[in-house]
Amino acid sequence: MKRRLLFNLTFTAIFLGLFSLIISLFYQDVARALDQNEFFPTNKTFDLQACQQWRNEISSFDLTPKEKATEITILMYHRVIPEDKLEDNHFEQDGSIVSTIVLKEDFEEQMQLLHDNGYITLTLEELALFIKNELDIPKRSIVLTFDDGFKDNAIEVAPILREHHFHATSFVITGAVNKYDATYEPGEYQYFSVDDLHNICDVFEFESHTYNFHKRMEDHTPYLTGKPIEEVREDLEASIINLNGQNQAFASPYGAFNEENLALFKELGFNMAFTVVPDTVKPGTDIYQIPRKEIYPRETIEEFKVKIGLK
C-alpha cells in the first residue's frame, strides 16, 4: 500500500520533472514565435527611465568668445555594417551599396577623426539650449543621430561610441522593436530588441521615429502627410508611451511633414523636430525643422571633413 503510493509519487514527480524540462526547453522559442510579426504593444513601455538619466546632465563649458561655436553639424546615419558581412540585399541593382548603409570600417575612421580632432558629442538638451542661444558650446561640437533603430546600431555602433566616449541619438520606430532578443543577422531587416535598448542605453538617447508610420501610401505619399491627422496622432502617442513618455525630439520618416504635423508635434509636447535637409545648425534655427547631414556609403574621409566643416 505504502510502496504503491511511494511508487506513484516518484513516478509522478519524474513525469512532471521531465515534462517541465521539455516545456522549458521550448518555452522561449514558442514565445518568440508567437511574438513574430507582432508589433510592440502600444500600451507597454521599454522601461528605459533608469538608464537614461545621464541625458539630463548639461555640461557647462568655460569658453572664450573665440572658442564658442556659431554653427554646428548634425550627422544622420541609418545602418552600419562591416564590409565582410554585406550580403546581396545590401546592394542596389547597379551594384552600389544601399544608400542607408555605412560601412563599419568607414564609420570607425570617421569617429576616430572626430576623436583625434577633439570633437565632443552633444545631448539633445544641450543642442536645444544652443539653438535657443542659452548655452555656449565649443566649436568642435557635433550631434550624432541614427534613424529607424536597427540592431546593427547596438552591435556595431555602440562599442565604437563607448570607446571614444561619444553618445548619440537613436530615432526608433517603436512598434518594430522586438520583445524577444534574436541572434544578430546583418543580412536581414532586424530592429532593436528590448534587450538591445537596455544594453546601449548608456550611449544612446532614444526618441520617436513614429510607432508604425515609417511607410508610404500607394501613391508614395509618406504616411505622416498622407494619413488623417487623427491617425498620425494615435501613432505618435503610441510611440511616446513605448518610450516611457520620452518626447524631447521627433524625426519624421523621409523627412516629410506639413503644417498640420508641426502643430501636432508641438501639441504632443515635442521640444524639437528633425528634418533631412542638409545644412548646419545655428542659434535661431527653427527648432521644429532642424537640418541634418546624411552620411552615405563609401564616403571618403575628405568628403566627411567637408561635411563637418573641418578644414
Add this chain to the structure above:
Amino acid sequence: MILKITLVLFVFFIFFQFVYILYPLYAVKEKEKIKKLGNEKGVSIIIPAYNEEKVILNCLEGIRQLDYHNYEALFVNDGSTDQTLDVLHTHLDLQVTSTKLPTGKIPHEEVKEIYQSNLYPNIYVIDKKNGGKADALNAGTEYVAKEIVVTLDADSIMDSMSLHAINVSFENKEIVAAGGLVQIQQGYTGDLQKPNPIFSIKGLIRHQVLQYMTAFYLHKLTQAKLNSITVIAGAFGAFRKKALFDVDGYRRTVGEDMDITLKVHRLIKTNKNYKNNRLTFIPQAICYTECPENFRELYNQRIRWQKAFVDCIFHFRKSFFRKLGFSPSFFLLFDSLFFGTINAYPTILIPVTLLFNQDNYIVAAGLFSVATFLAIYQGIVTLVVSRRFGIIYSKKQLPRVLFFIPLEAISYRLLGLLFVTTGTLLYFKNKNSWYVSKRVGTKEQALLLEKKAV
C-alpha cells in the same frame, strides 16, 4: 493566428493526456480477485456471426470454458455464405427448437430457424437472413431470456471469469450498460485459463496490443470515472435487457456499438426511469479478440471504424450536450474527434512549417517532443497499470515492450492520422454506399487455442 489556435488546442490535448496518465496510476490498486457472488444473475450472450467458419470455434470454446452457470449463448448466423452454420451443427449437435419465442418488439430480417444444442442445452443458434451486424444483434435481442445481455464478436474469446466480473458490476442497480476489456489474442500465449502476455510478435500486432491496452486500461478506465464512456466496444459489452428494448435496439449502421452506447446515454438523460443510471467499464471482464495481421486488413478495419465514428457524430449532432449529457459529449467532441487526430498533427506540422516558415520549426519540434514524451509516458503507465491487473510480461519480454514504446510513439502511431483522415474523406465521398461493408472473416486459427490443443 494558426499558431495560436494550434497552441490552444495543444494545451487541451496535454490536459487530456495528463488525466489519462495520472488518474489510472492513482486509481488502480493491486489486483483484486474477482468475487464469485452466490447469486448469479442470468446472462444471455449474443454472438452475431457472418462468415466466421474459421474462428467461431474459438469463440465457442471460450463460452464452453466459462466458469458460470446461469447463462445462455445465442449464436446468430446472419445469412453466412460459408460453412458457419455447418460448423456449428457439427460441434453442437443442433436440433430445431420451438421453445424460444421472440418478443416482437424490434424489427429485423426474417428468422429462418432456431436450434438448440443437444450437447450444451444453454447454447442456441438463430439462423436468419442476412441483414448486417446490427440486424443480427436485434434478432438475438428478440430471443434473449436473461436479464443481462452480453454482446460478443464471433472472433473473440471470453475469459472464463468474465461473467463473474459482469455479475459483480451489475449488482449495482445504477449500472445499465458496461464495456468489457478487449485484448489482442495474438499478444498472449498458453492456456485460456492462464494466458501469458508475449511480445515476440510482428510490429503491427505489437502496435495494436499496446494500443488496446492503453485504450482500455488508461482511457476507458478514466472515461468511466468521468461518466463519459463514449463507446462500449462491439467486441464485448453488457447491457440490461430492458434498456436495449427501451432504445429500440440497434441502428443499422457499421458503428452500431458506438450508436447503441450513445443511445443509452440519451436514454439516461431523457427517460425518467433511468435518471440515476450510468454506464461503466469492467476491467476484469476480459475477452481476447483477433486483430488484423497485415496492413491491408488493419486499414480496412480502421477505415470502417472511422466511417462509423463520423456517421455517429453526424447522427447525434443535434443531441450533443442537451440530450447526451455534458461529459460524454465533451469527451466525444474534444478527446475523440479532435485529439484523436491532433496526436499525430505536430509530426505532420514539422515538414509543413519547414516548407512555409523556417522560423517556426523549433515550435513544431517542441510540439512533437511533448506529444512523443506524453505518448511514451502513457505507454509506461499502461504497463504499470496492466501489471496491477495481472498482465505481467516475463523478464525476457519486458525489454522488448520497453524498447518498442518509444519506437511506436514516432512510427506506428502516425498510422492513426492516415486512417482518420482517409476514413473521414471516404465517408463523405460515398456516404450512401458504405454501410454494406461487412466483416471479412478470413482469419486464421487463434494462436491461443492452437497452443492449447497441443
